[in-house]
Amino acid sequence: MLLVKVASLILTIICSQSLCCLMIYLLYSIFCSKKIIFKPSLSIFYCRFFIDVFLTLSVSINKTYFLLISISNEYAVKNLAFILIYPFLVFDTMRYTLGFLITFDRFIAIYFPVFYQINRRKLSIHSIVLILLLSAAFNQYVLFGYCANSIDVPLNCDVFKCTVNSCYYNYYLTQEQIVHFSIGTMTICFCTRLLIRFLTAKSEVSKFLSQATRVALLDSLTVLVFFLAPSFAYAHLPATDFEIFGPLLALCKRVGSLIEAVLICRLFLRDKNIAPNIISPMS
Template identity: 35%
Template sequence: MFILVNTVALLAITFSVTNVFLNFYLTTAIFCKKRVHKKSDFSLIYGKIVVDMFCSADTSTYLGYFIIRIVDSTIVIKNLSFFIAWPNFNLGTMRCWIVFFIALDRVLATCIPISYHNHRSKIPMLAISLFIFGYAIFEYYILFVLCGYVLDVPLDCTIFRCAVGTCYHDYWKWYQQVMYSSIGTLSVILFFRLFIWNSCSKTTNNNKTISRATRISLIDSFIIFAFDFFPVFLTAQWPQINTNTVGPFGSLCKSLGFVIESSIICHFLLGNKKVAPTSLSRTSPMIM
């Protein structure tokens, strides 16, 4: 069991560090080296890349501390688990909202392209960004006021759950379920519109080329289902699969999903210098 826990932890930290470098490479290519022509229609995707980089960096720190605790349980810093875990929850909240808005944007651009083209500019990116940051700050109120959290992490705590308390962790599970269900619903609508609707349509002049942003949105949804939701489902069905028995299995799956997603985004943004294709709609999307 000791070997299995260490193997899972080492694989998880390897994937997590790899994703940090991939997203750092993407960030510098976009904002510093100008290898990617920045477009306003990719603003949310750029933001997700930055959030993913910091999220993976925090996960790497947690996994490093986890491995150290396995090797020598006497090496412990009081309350350090909270200061590692809390940013991960906060960044995870922001990431869920970003993916949700990307999926919503794609659905609107694909299903009602004319109305989208006429009204999308009325909702500035600043408003969306302020909402996401505002909700992340609101979680401080949930943790410290509604849940009455007191910073006193047990010395034997090595997982995120005990670092933030049962109350907040229960809220976080509820929040994830709501957000994943919403993102999944939007993705089903998008998939239906792109593939089923167009395949059954008798109109011959449909543009069947899918924009890069739409592809990224569908990939985000698949990664969330396969590497976030499904592992949680497994651990819920088989409680014996936990950190004590198999190591940080959830972090391993999530980090692997991040690496796959970042590699695909690298290919979309850096691997193809041709002009980006338009979406399936006749009107080019304004934001995605």
Template identity: 35%
Template sequence: MNITVVTVASSAFIFSISSFFLNTYLLLSVFWMKTVQRKPGMALIYFRFAVDSAYGFITAINLLYLLIQIFYPDMTVKNLSFFLAWPVFNIGTVRGYLVFFITLDRVLAACSPVFYFKHRVKLSNLIVLPITVSYNIFEYFILLDICEFVVDLPLNCMFLGCSVGQCYSSYWLKFEQVGYLLIGSLSLVLCSRLFIWNNVSKSTKNKEISRVATYFWAMITPNFQATRFALLDASIIFIFDVIPAVLMSKIPMMNFQSVGPFSAMCKHLGFLIEAFIIYKVLLSEKPVMAVSVKSMNTG
């Protein structure tokens, strides 16, 4: 028995199940206990709470089965690894798309606030559902048709890559890399936009430019919390997803046999930290009077 693998797997289980409970509590705080004010501009963020909750739960089940395989090999059920691993990939896809849409939404709000607030209400947040579901169906085509995967796993199959085969694992790695690149690029655009307007509003002596900058902040302030959470998510992805993935690709000794589910441990530690930060922010916030955009227009 590899103590490192057991330690990493146990830590990953604790982080994932804790993420499940904390994200579930956030949802209950908004929709049931009403201890957190519900905001229309946060709808996609609330959806992400639900996705992260499901992600943590299904990952925890997967890791629990991994620990059972390690401690009680005779209890291994043939092909069960696939049926536990496949939902992890599905939910991972949903989360990837959701984070991309949230970041894109915030970029559009920051870069073109007038157009955004005039037309965004015409587009339902529910459009995310058919897009992600359609892509999940397409992933079945990739797995079964393109990769020609057959559900016939060896009994010693313990990690996600083994559960879905090398072909699909390679596709999934590319999918994540493209997602990270898009989310990272959009986050840089968003940061640059906010930085520029923040400095303009504070340093300019031109009354007209100052007026425009103030108008910009008045437009985005009502949903600024969603913008901050989008940037937080991008930071968490970079620190707890991208960096561990780079380390594992560059250091041959960091493989599943030697360090266990290291990527899953880092990923769900990031989810847990992010959920905790959001929990502290949401439960400590006080109602703030938004600046009237109409008055800015007519003043």
């Protein structure tokens, strides 16, 4: 069991570092080298790339610590587990919120195109950042206010579950499941609508879907396959040891995110010379 846990942690660290490098390369190509054309319609995705950089860094750091104390308790430091995982909680909350906003944005664009064209420009990037900050602030209120979590982590704690109290842990899981279920439901809805439009339009998929819609679909499918499905499996396997399943679940999420990042990089590099599609969800 220890071997499985250690292997999962090592692979999670490798995937997180690889994902971080890909996101940095993507942002550098967009904002510095200009190898990829900046598109205002994709601003919400650029925010996601920035958050992913800090999220993957925090994952790498706390998983490295968990790896060290899994090997030997000599490396354990009182409450260090919480200190290292705290940035992850902040950025992970922002990432969930942003994932929901991205899917909701595509859902409105597909089902209410006139309303979307009239009102989408009113939602500036500053408004999106404000929403993310408010979501993170509310998460902190739940952690330290409603749940009254005290920073008193067991010295041998090497999984997320023991770094916070049961109140916040249950809230975190419930929040994650609700957001993922909402993303999954909206994805199924707008995929159905896209399929109908695709069949009636009789055009190639690459010409039919905008870049924003394709990235949103990739993000939603990653959530469904690598986030929601493993969490659902764990929820229906209560006898499963979280000390083993937890690292495996984290690895599954990072693998899914890495695969998504590779596909997004290929998509952006392939479409770098295509003119931007600012409003419509269809090309």
